[in-house]
Amino acid sequence: MKIIIACLFLIASTSSYSNTAERLKLEDIFTLEYASSLEVTSNGDEVYFVRNYMDIQTDKKLGNIWKVDRDKNLTPVTTGLNSDFSPVLSPDEKKLAYISTASGKPQIHIKWLETGQSGQMTHFSHSPGNLSWSPDGKSIAFTRFVPGKAKSALSLPGKPPGAKWAKPAVFIDDMFYRFDGAGYIPAGKTHIFIMSADGGTARQLSSGDFDHGGSLSWAKNGKQLFFASNRRPDSDLEITDSNIYSLEVSSGKLNQLTDRLGPDGSPLVSPNGKMIAFLGYDELYTNYENTQIYIMNIDGSNKRSITPAFDRSVSSIQWDNKSKGLYMSYDDKGKTFVAFQPLKGKRKIIAKNIGGQSFGRPYTGGEFDVAKNGTVAFTFSDPQRPADVAVSKSGKIKLLTQLNEDALGHKEIATIKPLNLKSSFDGKDIQAWVAYPPGFEQGKKAGIQFPLILEIHGGPVTAYGPHFSAEIQLMAAKGYVVVYANPRGSSSYGKAFAQTIDKNYPSQDYDDLMSTVDAVIAQGSINSDELFVTGGSGGGVLTAWIVGHTNRFKAAVVAKPVINWYSFVLTSDFYPFFYKNWFGVKPWENVEQYMKYSPISYVGNVKTPTMLLTGESDYRTPISESEQYYQALKLEGVETAMVRIPDAPHGIYRRPSNLMSKVAHIMWWFEKYRQPGK
Secondary structure, three states, rough: OOOHHHHHHHHHHHHHHHHOOOOHHHHHHOEEEEEEEEEEEOOOEEEEEEEEEOOOOEEEEEEEEEEEEEEEOOEEEOOOOOHHHHEEEEOOOEEEEEOOOHHHHOOEEEEOOOOEEEEEOOOOOOEEEEEOOOOOOOOOEEEEEEEOOOOOOOOOOOOOOOOOOOOOOOOOOOOOOOOOOOEEEEEEEEEEEEEEEEOOOOOEEOOOOOOOOOOOOOOOOOOOEEEEOOOOOOOOOOOOOEEEEEEOOOOEEEEOOOOOOOEEEEEEOOOOEEEEEEEEOOOOOOOOOOEEEEEEEEEOOOOOOOOOOOOEEEEEEEEEEOOOOOEEEEOOOOOEEEEEEEEOOOOEEEEHHHHHHHHOEEEEOOOOOEOOOOEEEEEEEEEEEEEEEEEEEEEEEEOOOOOOOHHHHHOOOOOOEEEEEEOOOOEEEEEEEEEEOOHHHHHHHHOOOOOEEEOOOOOOOOOOOOOOOHHHHHHHOOOEEEEEEOOOOOOOOOHHHHHHHHOOOOOOHHHHHHHHHHHHHHHHOOEEEEEEEEEEOOOOOOOOOOHHHOOOOOOOEEEOOOHHHHHHHHHOOOOHHHHHHOOOHHHHHHHHHHHHOOHHHHHHHHOOEEEEEEEOOOOOOOHHHHHHHHHHHHHHHHOOEEEEOOOOOOOOOHHHHHHHHHHHHHHHHHOOOEEEEE
């Protein structure tokens, strides 16, 4: 009798969303929230942050600025159905500058915290960014796109007054003419501006046919700004070669402080005004290099790395109040940490469990800010919750928010457990995580065999970890065990691990993933006749590679993939980087190399029913890649389908309903190929 009850329970758990009212459903996407853009006060008692939410009426991610104190009291700072973001406290902490779309377009706003009044300070036609208060609090520096004159080779003669002719031809002769998520690039460049904190006309400080974006840092005396820019004449070909510059606020005079080949960026002046910290590495044209912390004197002299032996990549930095060292965030084995790195000496971990912002898939990463007294505020990562706000002082972590308890507290959520294994190829250590669906333990006791999904991360040099993922949770809610891994080539395991796929991708990462599947099956309760595989971007590449090399999976969904490296390099938005760093030669210089690693070369081996899913406005892995594979599979007689997400860029889930659509199509395709009666 117990077995019958358990079987009935499991049938209900794996059949449909309608039978699992207390499990996560597609429409629950609109109930989720997460924290970002943290700004902690100097005493560490209050944290300002953006509370992101999904608006079901407009199908957009919106956000307002909130404040939370150590007693967990939450207070709204801004309101409205709009996006408020990038909050920055003034030096005296009496004002909060931020960017808001309240007027329709992103503009700079200021909130007077003592009175509660706020005001819109700009009326630009293009969005400002990278807000930075001057040390005296009287000015705000920022960056903004400045339109240029559109190029045209000619104009047609003979058009009569009032005639309605077709739109004129678009003339393009730039190396970069479109970017994923931004579309076709208008003429112009991003420049640095300054404006009074009391409002008024902004003054442009930088000039020239170069972009001057990225973070801005003031000299202690307020006379200079420090920033990073690639001002090479051949910047389109050497796109990673940015350097640190100083800019005199009064005259606009530039002074170049770094000059090596490589991406120097994120300059940050020390509190005592004597040093600049920045991030960078030497460009060696590999698929990956560790980003290090560098220090130099304020005039650019005495440059040196303070993390030369640290075999991880530093993602963000912040000085301590005494200019004795820097707080740094980095990923290690799928997790994100904040550590304090003295200018001389050993680093010490200050906070862990940072993350929870990737939302759709369980990627690493997160944000932190540091108070003058050393309190670290950060986005807290929980495998079963999106990012919350937490603080850490003297190693003691305190969670300040529970933004999703109302949405998820009463739901049955998949349990995430780590899985460590060795690759069948060479015994290399591989780390993975398994999402066990609600009811798994009851089903296991009853002898039920569960279907398994292998979900593969993109990048390819990125990393998954024990972080919340709406996609993984929704798959598990359908009764599937879901496994995701960090095969060789993933970040957060050191430079050598990441570079095993340098000019060698895909390759033995395939063996790592097959070993991962085998390790889950070895645990028991997995139906080896119901294996499924999916992945997006780099994960889409590997999914297509897998079905070209094995028939063990019942069905596959290849999302936003590269199918043909030759055509990809010649249609993607970032093509100079891809050919230099991923192949080292242009496609026509070594066709064999390009085709050896192209999934299209193995399409004749495919027997697995395979769906393609890509955004129609994807310029990173253009939809033409998916179209190639779809048509090739059709010619081979393989069961296939193509799902095109209208207006979606590479990040498909920019709109919440697109995330729903992606998961719904994946699960529909897998359910179609489940064994009858299962």
